[in-house]
Amino acid sequence: MVATPIGNARDITLRALEVLASVDTLYAEDTRVTGKLLALHAISRSMKSYRDHNAAFAGGQIRKDLEQNRSVALVSDAGTPLISDPGENLVAQVIAQGFPVFPIPGPTAAVAALTAAGLPADRFFFAGFLPTKPNERRRTIREFEVIPGTLIFYEAPGRVGEALADLASILGDRPAAVARELTKIHEEFRRGTLSNLADYYQTTPNLKGEIVIVVAPPSTSAPTLDVASLDQRLTAKLAVHPVKDAAAIVAAELGIPRRVAYARALELKKANDPRA
């Protein structure tokens, strides 16, 4: 399993180049993409394709290669294979068949973003891509609410604003960073809180490039809750929104967990309308 660059073609290890040049059969997600990388490093060789939609066939070929004592390497288009890329089933099957599997480590966008985000790096959870449908996305984010570590997401540029807004409304206004185009000419980090990053990206049209979102862990110190302000804001929002939405809006405004705002919103609703 050979890691390749996530942008800058020189971010490849000497060992990766040796393996890519010398392995008996090289499988690539897209042979044209890997062909360009190899050409930059003066490697000219044949390749076969291994991607999600030919995985069953290519997996069979790889098994034959291994049975004939041929060495095999797998690369994806960029970064580390298996990390939001194909290869997971292949590795499990090959191990089950008794063949050894080795990593040739190198770049992965998640870890590159984490190392320069300015957020805790002692414990982190890589969450991959969030679902694209809003309801599913929110349900997924709720699963991450209690994880006591930094969260890392991959996201498409067209969805980064709405994803940040959902993250802010569910997780509270945590510190966060958005890393775009890592290791490339237009590399950019924006650091702030989820709500101010959401404001920025929701009002930035035609955003391009590849993106990683990094979100700080939940605060371990209990947030100092200004109850008067919470009640005032909730009462105003409850006049025009259902309980769930009012709680989500106010939680994002105050940077408190949504469940705290929701529990209080229910109490206020009941106090004002005992039948509710």
Ligand code: SAM
């Ligand atoms: N296997 C890759 C890795 O190890 O990072 C990830 C492949 S996944 C199909 C592609 C996603 O990774 C992009 O949509 C983006 O979220 C993230 N990504 C890849 N390269 C990136 C870069 N140079 N800068 C920021 N994000 C990147």
